[in-house]
Amino acid sequence: MDLRAFFTTFGLVFLAELGDKTQLTTMSMAASSGQRWLVFGASALALVLSSLIAVLAGEWLRARVEPVMIDRVAGALFVVIGGWMLALTFTAKA
Template sequence: MEAFFVSTLAVTVGEIGDKTQLLALLLAARFKRPVPIIAGILVATVLNHALAGMLGEWIRSMLDPAALRWILGISFLLIAGWTLIPDKMEEDEKVRGRYGVFLITCVAFFIAEMGDKTQLATVALAAKFPDLLQVVMGSTIGMMIANVPAVILGKVASPNFPFKLVRYISAAIFALLGVAALLTMG
């Protein structure tokens, strides 16, 4: 269960203020249809994080424990630093099109999550923990915990949310994961 809880916590906190959370706000403000948006986020996240988890599992199988320890430790520390940088929605990522809200959300979230810090964290967590299902379930639940309120509340609550504080807390969690990986693995 450790893999599940660590993955859930790391991705939940890491997602606050992330570009995909901003995308959730944008979709909610534009389409005002929370159910297909939430369903689209879920499907895109399961697919994206399952692929990320399989990559992490493959990395774990290919590296000796000492190398894995260093790579994971440094990766988590880099993600901690990256977390301190606020995400902004880029103009070309704004959602356009004539497709259904569910499909637009699936595609937009899947693409936006590619190479994102929470996807890379999922790769690292799957490399650290041997239970792929728990990592993917935890990271998916973490994405949903962070994004469902953004969809439901839309832009109403976002100006008052302490994104900066949450970024610092998230960076601290990733830094602790990095230090723990360096000190305990292998």
């Protein structure tokens, strides 16, 4: 088992999930339903299943595309989406 890959993945996903809309939705559901363990179980299962889909898609993609190209496209998408979101903040009406 590659512990470096494990801890890198854990850290990146953990930081990416902090304060995102998934966490805010889960917090809202726990507060409104009063069933914290049920909400925890459902949100954990949803995250596990979405992660499974991502891993399977990544494995499928890795078999067909060079890893360096995947990194470049992913980086470009992050820059484009970030720029788009930044542009929206300047054009949004209050």
